[in-house]
Amino acid sequence: MKKIFYTIILLSGLAATVNAQSDKISAILDKEPANNAADLNANAAATAQLGEPGITAMLAMLQTNGTADNTKIYDAISGFSFCSTQPGKDAWRAMAVQAYVKALPKAPDAYNQAFIISQLQTLASEASVPALKSYLGDKRLCDPAARALVKVGTPAAKLALRNALPAAKDSCQLSIVEALGDIKDSPAAPAIGRLIGKDKNLDKVCLYALAHIGSPASSTLMSSAAKSAGYTYDETDATSSYILYLKNLSGHGTTNKLKAEQLAKTLWDETNSDKLIHTHIAALRLLADLIGGTATGRFIEAARSSNAQYRAAAMEMAGKHLDPQVISAWTRELPKGNSSEKAAVITMLGDHNAVTALPAITKELRNTDTAVVIAAVTASGKLGQDKVLNDLFDVLKNGNKSEDMAVQNALLTMKGANLPARAGKALPDMPASGQPVLINFLAARRAHGQIDMVTPLLKSNDAAVRAAAYASLKQLAGQENLRQLFELLATSNQPRETADIQAAIIAVVSGTSDRQSQGAMILQQMGAASNDRKPLYFNILAAVGDKPSLIAVSGAFESGDAATKQAAVTALSQWSDMSAAPELLIISRKTTDATLKDQALKGYVNTISNSNYPPEEKVIYLRDAMEVAQTIPQKKMILEDAGELKVFPAMVFESEYLDNPALQLVAANALSNIALSNKDFYGDAVKQWLNKAIMIKKGGDADYEKVAIRKFIAEMPSDAGLVPLFNYRDLSGWKGLVGNPITRSKMDASTLAGEQAKADSAMHKGWYVKDSVLNFSGDGENLCTVKQYRNFEMYVDWKIEPKGDAGIYLRGSPQVQIWDTSRVDVGAQVGSGGLYNNQAHQSKPLKLADNAINDWNNFHIIMKGDRVTVYLNGVLVVDNVVMDNYWDRSLPIFPKEQIELQAHGTHVYYRDIYIRELPD
Numbered sequence: 001m002k003k004i005f006y007t008i009i010l011l012s013g014l015a016a017t018v019n020a021q022s023d024k025i026s027a028i029l030d031k032e033p034a035n036n037a038a039d040l041n042a043n044a045a046a047t048a049q050l051g052e053p054g055i056t057a058m059l060a061m062l063q064t065n066g067t068a069d070n071t072k073i074y075d076a077i078s079g080f081s082f083c084s085t086q087p088g089k090d091a092w093r094a095m096a097v098q099a100y101v102k103a104l105p106k107a108p109d110a111y112n113q114a115f116i117i118s119q120l121q122t123l124a125s126e127a128s129v130p131a132l133k134s135y136l137g138d139k140r141l142c143d144p145a146a147r148a149l150v151k152v153g154t155p156a157a158k159l160a161l162r163n164a165l166p167a168a169k170d171s172c173q174l175s176i177v178e179a180l181g182d183i184k185d186s187p188a189a190p191a192i193g194r195l196i197g198k199d200k201n202l203d204k205v206c207l208y209a210l211a212h213i214g215s216p217a218s219s220t221l222m223s224s225a226a227k228s229a230g231y232t233y234d235e236t237d238a239t240s241s242y243i244l245y246l247k248n249l250s251g252h253g254t255t256n257k258l259k260a261e262q263l264a265k266t267l268w269d270e271t272n273s274d275k276l277i278h279t280h281i282a283a284l285r286l287l288a289d290l291i292g293g294t295a296t297g298r299f300i301e302a303a304r305s306s307n308a309q310y311r312a313a314a315m316e317m318a319g320k321h322l323d324p325q326v327i328s329a330w331t332r333e334l335p336k337g338n339s340s341e342k343a344a345v346i347t348m349l350g351d352h353n354a355v356t357a358l359p360a361i362t363k364e365l366r367n368t369d370t371a372v373v374i375a376a377v378t379a380s381g382k383l384g385q386d387k388v389l390n391d392l393f394d395v396l397k398n399g400n401k402s403e404d405m406a407v408q409n410a411l412l413t414m415k416g417a418n419l420p421a422r423a424g425k426a427l428p429d430m431p432a433s434g435q436p437v438l439i440n441f442l443a444a445r446r447a448h449g450q451i452d453m454v455t456p457l458l459k460s461n462d463a464a465v466r467a468a469a470y471a472s473l474k475q476l477a478g479q480e481n482l483r484q485l486f487e488l489l490a491t492s493n494q495p496r497e498t499a500d501i502q503a504a505i506i507a508v509v510s511g512t513s514d515r516q517s518q519g520a521m522i523l524q525q526m527g528a529a530s531n532d533r534k535p536l537y538f539n540i541l542a543a544v545g546d547k548p549s550l551i552a553v554s555g556a557f558e559s560g561d562a563a564t565k566q567a568a569v570t571a572l573s574q575w576s577d578m579s580a581a582p583e584l585l586i587i588s589r590k591t592t593d594a595t596l597k598d599q600a601l602k603g604y605v606n607t608i609s610n611s612n613y614p615p616e617e618k619v620i621y622l623r624d625a626m627e628v629a630q631t632i633p634q635k636k637m638i639l640e641d642a643g644e645l646k647v648f649p650a651m652v653f654e655s656e657y658l659d660n661p662a663l664q665l666v667a668a669n670a671l672s673n674i675a676l677s678n679k680d681f682y683g684d685a686v687k688q689w690l691n692k693a694i695m696i697k698k699g700g701d702a703d704y705e706k707v708a709i710r711k712f713i714a715e716m717p718s719d720a721g722l723v724p725l726f727n728y729r730d731l732s733g734w735k736g737l738v739g740n741p742i743t744r745s746k747m748d749a750s751t752l753a754g755e756q757a758k759a760d761s762a763m764h765k766g767w768y769v770k771d772s773v774l775n776f777s778g779d780g781e782n783l784c785t786v787k788q789y790r791n792f793e794m795y796v797d798w799k800i801e802p803k804g805d806a807g808i809y810l811r812g813s814p815q816v817q818i819w820d821t822s823r824v825d826v827g828a829q830v831g832s833g834g835l836y837n838n839q840a841h842q843s844k845p846l847k848l849a850d851n852a853i854n855d856w857n858n859f860h861i862i863m864k865g866d867r868v869t870v871y872l873n874g875v876l877v878v879d880n881v882v883m884d885n886y887w888d889r890s891l892p893i894f895p896k897e898q899i900e901l902q903a904h905g906t907h908v909y910y911r912d913i914y915i916r917e918l919p920d
Contacts, residue, residue: 021054025061032075044083047076048092052099055080059103065111074115081122097123101131110140117141121148126156133160142172146179158185165191174205181209184248189215196221200235207241214248216256223263231271231279242267243282250290261290268298274307281313293321296329303333303341315344319352331360339369346372350379358383362391373399374406381410386419393426396434408437412444424450432460436468443472451476455484470497473504482508486525489536498536506543519544523552535560535567545576554583565596573603581607581621582852588628601625601634605641614874615645620797620856623653636666643670646677647874648722648795649858651686652912658692668693672709679712683721683916687713722795725785725899725913728772736763737781741812741897742887766903774901774910782809782900790896791918794861799909802853806908807836809900810863811893813886816870816878818857818908821850833859833870833877837886845870845877856911864918866893 028047034040047055059077062070084092100116100123107113117135120128121144129152135145149157161180165188168176177195180188189210196206207225210218226242233239246267250260268283284302288295299321302314318330330345337345346364349357361383364376377395380388392407399407411423423438424447430438435457442450454476457469477485485505492498509518522544526537534556541549550572557568569587572580584604591597608621622642629635639657642650643666651674657667672693675681690713694706725733736759738744744752759781766780776783789811798818800806805823807815817836819828831848835841849872851857860871863883870878885891901910 021050021057024050025054025058028058028076029072032072032079034075034079040079041083043076044080044092047080048095052095052102055096055099056103059099059116060106062107062112062115064108070112077115077119078122081119084123093123093125094127097125097127101128104131110138113141114144117144117148121151124148124151124153126152126154128152129154129156129160132157133164136160136164136176137167137172139170139172142168143175146175150179150182153183158183158188161185162188162191174202177202177205177209181205181212184213186213186215189213189218193218193221196225203238204236207236207238211241211244212248214245214250214252216249216252216259218245219249219259219263226267227270231267231276233278239279240282243279243286246286247289257290261287264290277307277310281310284314285317288317288321293323293326295321296326300329300333303337303345308340311340311344315348319348322349322352322354324356327354327357330354331357334360334364339367339372342367342369343371343375346375346379350375350382353383355383358388362388365391365395370400370402373403377403377406377410381414385414386416386422389414389416389419389422393430393434396437397431399434401433404434404437407434408440411437411441420445420447420450423447424453427453428456432462432465435460435462435465439465439468439472443468443475446475448476448478451478451481458488467496470500473500474507477504477508479508479512482521490529490533502536502540505540509540510543515544515546519546519549523548526552531564535564538567538571539574542571542574542580543576545579547579550575550579550583553580557587562593565591565593566599569596569599569603573599573606575607578607578611578613581611585624585628588625594630597628597630598634601628602637605638609641609644615647616649616858616860616871616874617851618642618645619647619649619653620851620858620873623856626653632662635663639663639666639670643673646674648674648678648681648860648914649797649912650674651681651689652795652914655685655689658689658696664692664696665698668696669705672697672705676708676712679715680916681722682716683723685724685914686722687716720917722914722916725794725915726774726910728769728911730769731763731767731783733786734763734767735784735786736760737784737900737903740887741894772911774913776806776901776903776908776910778903778905778907780903782903784812784898784900786898788896788898789863789915789917791864791920792915793863793918794859794899794913794915796859796861796913797856797911798859799856800853801907804853804906804908805904806906807902807904808859808861809898809902810861810868810883811895811897812900813837813883813893813897815902816859816861816868817845818902820853821848822853831872831877832857833872835868835878835881835883838881838884839889840884841882842878845872846879847875847877849873849875849877856909862918 024046028043031039031043034043047058050058058073062073080092081096083089084096097120100120104113104116107116117132120132129149132145132148132152135141138145146161149161161176161183162185165173165176165180177192180192192206192209196203203225207222210222222242222245225236225238229236229238231239246260246264250257264283264286268280268287271280271283273280284295284298287298296318299314299318302310305311305314327349330349334342334345342364346361349361358380361376361379364372365380367373367376373395377392380391392410395403395407411419420442423441427435427438439454439457442454454469454472457465460466460469473485482505485501485508489498489501489505492501509515509522512518519541522537522540526534526541529537538553538556541553553568553571557565560568569584572584572587581604584600584607588597588600588604591600605622605625608618608625611618613621619642622638626635626638629638639654642653651671654667654671654674657663658671660667671689675686675690690709694709697705727733735756738752738755738759747755762780763783766777767783768775768777796808798806800818800820802820803823804818804820806818808818809815814837815835817834818832819826821828821831829848830844832845832850834845835843837843851873858873862869866882867880868878868883869876869880883893885893899915901908
């Protein structure tokens, strides 16, 4: 609230002492809410300086709930309460309690009184007990008062609650009973017990309270209540309260701990049935907590249970209570158990690091039951690590597939530097059924030193062994194995094996820094191969990704047969960087083969979408793909990918397809997702697009989406937002160039009108619209906006031809540069986007971000005051640089003027020009 409001309140209702502090109070409230810890502490210190009268005065400013906004007062007092509880702030705490207690009865309503009580709860001071206990009979405030007394927790607080119980009614009675339980007031237990049996809801709260108190005197009552509930979980929660009661009872001395143990055993005995399994488990858990390892006998009995849920719960508990003696008891049990019990016990011992049980567990590796063997393998690996390696090898020699897989999983988690060497040594003598396990293990460890133990198995007659051996080459092969890999590639005739060899070569090549020499070697190998096997090298060259590799694969596409062309497109689609994207686009444009076109176009789109290009640049490339796309699925793919790019140019692109029946739903979904991602994307054009999207969306979650879109539209700012400067049809909104801002300012209205008429007539000679694109033929003067602009942001796509030169004048002044970067003679190699005519300030762009000549580019230009920021294709190239006044360098840039598209003697193309005026 405003300072004036607080001052009026103070003047109208507070004493003179408070009046003197009104400015200080207002100053504190003006700083609420605190933005960080430092501000919180500073506001609290200022509050403390007010003293008790000032704090009381601040609370006196509270207004009846709903009639005014008390938020700032709540924030200030809550912050002070919190800081008062910190170490060294005892004086603040005492002062706060005194102030709150004085303010409490004067608060305007129960809502504000409850707030003050909550602050007393935070402070938890015994000094507040007299005030708090006076509200225990108030049905509106008894609950917060009771909770505050629980937080205080002193004997006086307990006494206050206990004394209030006899007279308490209805909700106050429930609150006080609950509070007596939370505060664990044993003397109150008899009185609470006498309330049971009158009302189910009251019973529930009373049993809750007695459970927390844990008084020995309540044992019969609590036991009877649980038994009456059938030891199930009823509306009074008698059973769960009884279990909690026994746990708390055990804390009342040794005698009561023994009593709790006996009652827990009785509960466990009386719930031994499937319908009471949850209570039976809870009773066992309670026993485990009470008697620890001495509950092992019951755990062993549970392990023999036919109830899998109970057995699993018991094993989880048992694992927390292991010592050497207990582990011995479990290992003695192992030979006696059935398969299910053995597996459960072995798993428990393994999961809880029962190392002394290892000898007993390894004996079970020879068990005839697969479940037991798998459990023993897993536990042995955890407990024995490399000490049990030979035991696991023995399992491999005789095991089935499930047991072999368990061995593989155990090996993969085992530690030990010598494990690969031992596995490699064991590999040749291992039966074929076990060899894949060791091969997979060596591959996972990237045990290059063991490759010579694996390569002989490439000729194995066993299909699984052979497949594992080939698959491992990717992880095991090194530079010295390339020759062997190329020999394998030259003779391989199995597609899966060929793919594994290629993957191995790619892995080796990718692991080296000298890609150029690797690429040359692969090209040499490909050159020596027969024509039908040359395509096998394409995807390897794709991994190398250098220019000679790209030329070779592109050339193979041009001259190859159908299979070669398909392999080339596949490789280009998998290229290691984005350099193959232009080639894929060229192929998709030129080829007449519909299958190849589809493959190349998908490869191009995936390459662009997965690239690290800025989103704005991706939009440009996806629009290039749309020009090539022929089928509806292809076009939908492109629109869906563009929809993931949350930038305004993507939104403009999607809008073009809202009227296409086959594509409008995809476009509507993409466009609305983009719009809702950024509140700066608004304006009449955006509103029109979104209203179309609402009409298009149907079925599924469309109704929810429409609500979100309508909300977005309703919350759009009132200003014009992003508006098109170019209507895609004609030159409406544009005019010809008359002089410069200074010469125009010197013309009278009549002269200026005459000159403007001449310029407008000449404008149409060089500027025209074709296929929704604004063109400049290269002959004529600048094209200017009719409207003048101060601060703005602008989006525009542009394209030039070789030797092209153009620019965008801001406020009638040159210019954001556009040119062919190959024109090194004029310094164009620095790139477009710079403020070319600057002298006093930076003129060159920060980075070269131009796309190739004849490709589209995107500018996002932001001008505020005399400073300009430019993004070219999503890359920051001008960062808040002052723009010089080219026409009079002694003056700052004009505060308001037209925007111009420069005419510079070369053909230039513009599209999608949008502008948003920014506040001054």
